[in-house]
Amino acid sequence: MRVFATLDDRKTERELASLLPGIEFVSTPDAADVALVVARDPANGVGVPNAHEYLALSTHIPTVAVVNLDSPGADAFVRLAGEMGVRPETLVAYRGAFPVKNVAWTVGNLSGIQLCEESFAGSERREKGVRRVPFWEKLFRFRQRQPQEERPGDLPVPGVPGPGGPGAGTAPEGRPPSADPGVALGCKPPTLATRTVAQASGLHFAAGGVLVLAHPEVAARLARFGVRCVADPRDAVVCVCSPEEARLVPPGMPLVVYLGDAGPGEWLSWAEKGVPVATTPEALAREVRRLLGPEKDTPVSGPVPGLAGKTATPTARGAGGGRRGVVAAFYSGAQGQQGKTTLALNLAALLAEGGLKVRLADLDTDKGGLSTLCGFSESSLPPVDLTSALEGGEFTVPGPAGTELVPAPLDRPGWFPEPEDAARLVGALASGCDCLVLDFGARIASPAVLAVLGECNVVFFVSTPLRSALSAVARFRAKCLAEVGAGKIVTLVNRAGIRGGVSVRDAALLLGVGDEVLAVPEEPAVVEADGRAALTGIYHPPVLEPGKKKSSFRKALEGVASRVPQPGRAVGEEVSAC
Incomplete structure (x- = not known):
């Protein structure tokens, strides 16, 4: 396969070539089967400043567009890429280091070339088709299979007092409480979630809970919105996850994907699957409440977190001034x-x-x-x-x-x-x-x-x-x-x-x-x-x-x-x- 690339960096070209066996870099779009147009990224020293011109020259072949969202003119480049026919799934938007493996996967997926997996190292390495499972994931899967009667006791989230006060998390007779193996992206060992986190706020939910398979800060923010987060999948009726942890979602459970600062390609890839997505804590809480349903979303009077002296009332969200239209x-x-x-x-x-x-x-x-x-x-x-x-x-x-x-x-x-x-x-x-x-x-x-x-x-x-x-x-x-x-x-x-x-x-x-x-x-x-x-x-x-x-x-x-x-x-x- 012949690839026209505007990388302007020999080292990155060699890395791509090692990941995509059989590709050949050519100097013009007319001689290429696929175009790889990389906008100038001063931080990583890749790409060209006039990438928009190459987008216009490459409209006759499949094109992968790559842009650092922190670079000047990134928004204009993304807009132009869409107008030039670049599909959302072939738009790679990133922050930080240049995503060589992500770009290689996108080019390979577009051209039907299987990536050379021998070049992947660390936690991404796959040997003989078996993925190495981290210990916290083994514990989580064990909990999914564990019978109801064997469920251990609750543990409060660090810094959030449980229903009995600061010392309520200690088991009787000095025994350490049993821990639910909560899932926290990027944390080893995992930060524990809790079935009682919503009791720290002025709101609670009458039935069901939300299983959070993402960074612990996501659970903390949901708790501030009065969402009851749980660690045991058998207690949950809705799951919130990061894209990386979607494979862990229990089958049949309603799902919301929290994307944070993900690019437009990530938004589209999930939205086109019909999966609800959110990029801000406010939108995430709103989507979770919708999935929980009105019968499970039960606001009660009490102090509103962060607003001293103010109380929550049983009025509907957004209702104002006799609204009826x-x-x-x-x-x-x-x-x-x-x-x-x-x-x-x-x-x-x-x-x-x-x-x-x-x-x-x-x-x-x-x-x-x-x-x-x-x-x-x-x-x-x-x-x-x-x-x-x-x-x-x-x-x-x-x-x-x-x-x-x-x-x-x-x-x-x-x-x-x-x-x-x-x-x-x-x-x-x-x-x-x-x-x-x-x-x-x-x-x-x-x-x-x-x-x-x-x-x-x-x-x-x-x-x-x-x-x-x-x-x-x-x-x-x-x-x-x-x-x-x-x-x-x-x-x-x-x-x-x-x-x-x-x-x-x-x-x-x-x-x-x-x-x-x-x-x-x-x-x-x-x-x-x-x-x-x-x-x-x-x-x-x-x-x-x-x-x-x-x-x-x-x-x-x-x-x-x-x-x-x-x-x-x-x-x-x-x-x-x-």
Whole structure:
């Protein structure tokens, strides 16, 4: 196999050659079977500064793209790699030392070459097909097979007092307590988990527990969120693990993979398998609570960890200000011009036509497209806006087709709520209506954006069928699968059939959703409605026009409306994801 590589480092080339028997490095992409494009990594002395040019030259052959996330321009390189057709599973993003073995495995997997395992050393070495099992794993597997009646006593997590106080972990008569062999990634001997860790917080869970097969800090953070962590697999109903320990998960147990700082390729590889993933402790706790279910998630009154003098109450998470409306959002990540505003307006009008009280909120605070279509501008500011909702006053004005509108703060371009204010804002916006429709602008998946999306019942991920847009939206969709939850995400191809676009089926494949995708066709009346609104300041939704009652555009919007949960549904309940 011939490989064109931009390593610019002879030593690394020799290491790759030793791991991939039979490869030949060539000097041009035209003479290669596979391209290995490595962005410049000053810390490790590999790669080339103009790697983006080589990406463009290698689009005709399978390409592996490699980038150090700490290097300048890493985000731009990742974005360009996606636009150039590099698949998520062939994008190697790393931090620290150059991952020679990971790169070799990716190239070998792409070209069908089996790695030379003799070159692997230490704990990764495999001899005669048998993996050396560390002692803590043997103990853990033994505990999985151990009968219920032979279960030893509990041990508290170091630094967390048990139910009987600091000395409760000592067995009677001075005997040392039996230890549950907890799994702690990278710790030898393992740090012990506990069945009583949640008693250190002000919350507890009435039934079941969470088995943590990851770094002990993960269990500690879950405990701070009131999650009951256990060490015995027979006590658990949900498992949280790192990617390396996924093989230890008991068969049939619901699983959440905690990725931490993993790259986009890792997100996609798990999300495409349908496995819930999380990259922050907050998202992890939210996903665990969803899997535990409302009957097992029982908040009780008591002190809130870290907040002196404040107590937890039995109110639902995210409930604020008499909230009763379901929340639907249209989002495309940082990709603009996907038609989110038009979809939001027409969906809201369609729902209002059915007798629901619908509220539209313009979260495109950079451009204010929704507010502009409804007649507002910087020279004609709305009397209220999003900030009014946080201040507790009136915040709506009449919107199109019997809806209510919450305009963007046009005098404060770029304003967005802080992450800690997200639940309060969405709760205020959704109070007193049946359905709240959020129109996002082009925004990266920042903590604040993810916090707002986390309060939604359904998130429509919108992309036009253009290849560049599909590649960009796919990456942000993977991020939201990890942070928001796969059960809330619905993928939508807008303007299907547009000139220069791919088919809906190909768009679904590029987005990584198979055949499960909604499609809204290109509709000339949408452009006409936008033009009239720009002149008159009044928007007439095309979906309500008498001549469109049986059109494919209206039928497609009715399909979108069917994915919005019924009013009264709680945040966190899933829709069928696509």
